[in-house]
Amino acid sequence: MKVCIITEGNFNIGYGHITRCTSLYQAFKERGIIPFFIVNGDENDKNTLNVKRKYVFNWLINTNKLFSIINGSEIIVLDSYLAALSLYKKISKVVKIPVFIDDNLRLEYPPGVVVNFSISAKKIRYPNKENISYLLGPKYSLVRNEFWNVQNKTLSDEIKTIMITFGGSDMNNLTPQILEMLNTFFPNLEKKVIIGMGFKNIYNIEAVLDKNCELIYFPSAEGMKKVMMESDIAITAGGTTIYELAIVGTPAISVAVADNQLNNVKTFSELGINYFAGWWQNKNLFENIKKFILSLKNKERRKKMVISGQKHIKSDGSRRIIEYVLNKSNSKSSFE
Structure with missing residues (x-):
């Protein structure tokens, strides 16, 4: 199964997205799946990101390279404050299970799984749509595996x-x-x-x-x-x-x-x-x-x-998310 994680991080915007996406990478790896990790980042990311199959480039600009890498993916995770809605829609159309990490209903998300693990997530009025699944609240906390036990x-x-x-x-x-x-x-x-x-x-x-x-x-x-x-x-x-x-x-x-x-x-x-x-x-x-x-x-x-x-606050949130998306992937249903 091909899985891709797409995110961003540098001095100007911080590295928090990379940290929380690393927890998802670890949860996939625990299940025997090594995702492609794609970061719009800087030299620090190239030197310190401890994952296999990593790509560090500006995927907001070089979308041809991005879609070349993610082609054929079963699951794609996108965690961004910068990506436009058009990119989310395009990804949603080319993958069976799109997963979007959110904090504050930044966009009107296209079909897929929307994850907001913030403790205030359920205060947000997410639109009720049949083709979107919501995983909300701190039982889905994205903490790294060093904090799981x-x-x-x-x-x-x-x-x-x-x-x-x-x-x-x-x-x-x-x-x-x-x-x-x-x-x-x-x-x-x-x-x-x-x-x-x-x-x-x-x-x-x-x-x-x-x-x-x-x-x-x-x-x-x-x-x-x-x-x-x-x-x-x-x-x-x-x-x-x-x-x-x-x-x-x-x-x-x-x-x-x-x-x-x-x-x-x-x-x-x-x-x-x-x-x-x-x-x-x-x-x-x-x-x-x-x-x-x-x-x-x-x-x-x-x-x-x-x-x-x-x-x-629950420490096994990444595992819960991966369990959900893998079950969704194994089912016949999709988000079309």
């Missing part, structure tokens, strides 16, 4: 270690600003700072280090999980990492750095899974972070957040 984490009595993670590029240069705030108001905290492959502000970060700060360069998914396990709390962007933190059991303070994250982080906060400090440009952002760190010193409050997160 996580051992129970013991909560410490005090906050001693804090993780700081802003994706693969930290486009808004938040890491050094947050480090400065922590150095001033929480100088005794041990800080574990994730440096992504696309960071262009490493010099700024290194300039504000203190003796309690550890920089962790370009960690793998297993490395990310290790840091989460070792950290009492985290300050994070509002992407897929908040799902991984919830699965591990690390209470988090989230910052929305992209429009599509806002509903997500607000719902996480409403359900008591983490604290939402605000949009990255919010003038009260750092005051909110300080306030929430002080609040999280209460162990019982952290415990409630962990329980809520592990109640709502």
Whole structure:
């Protein structure tokens, strides 16, 4: 069976799409299927994308090459903020099982499977169409296989270690600003700072280090999980990492750095899974972070957040999606 995954990722838009599509790649691979992985990306993707059959090129422009690669596919997954509706329609017509990853009803999708694993997905009024199947909500969470089976984490009595993670590029240069705030108001905290492959502000970060700060360069998914396990709390962007933190059991303070994250982080906060400090440009952002760190010193409050997160977020979402699309593929029905 031929399967293709089409997505995008670079410094300007971040690498979150690649991360969540990697989880689908892993779930297909677990079933003995090695997908073609097609990325509109940059040199970082060429060097770090740990998949076979990978293609890195601008498939938005070079559509002839794209359709040459995907020709004959049984299943195609498309995860994009940039692709036009016309491309979705064209893909929907040439494959039996098209799968579209969505966050906020970006388009009026053509026939296929629409996946939105965000915790706020069911608040969105998706159109009811006979030729579209919807897989909605965090039971379809796209987390990497390193997070599919996580051992129970013991909560410490005090906050001693804090993780700081802003994706693969930290486009808004938040890491050094947050480090400065922590150095001033929480100088005794041990800080574990994730440096992504696309960071262009490493010099700024290194300039504000203190003796309690550890920089962790370009960690793998297993490395990310290790840091989460070792950290009492985290300050994070509002992407897929908040799902991984919830699965591990690390209470988090989230910052929305992209429009599509806002509903997500607000719902996480409403359900008591983490604290939402605000949009990255919010003038009260750092005051909110300080306030929430002080609040999280209460162990019982952290415990409630962990329980809520592990109640709502499921780690086997990729497997559920692959099970569904493979069953659909094996059936006689299609989305025509």
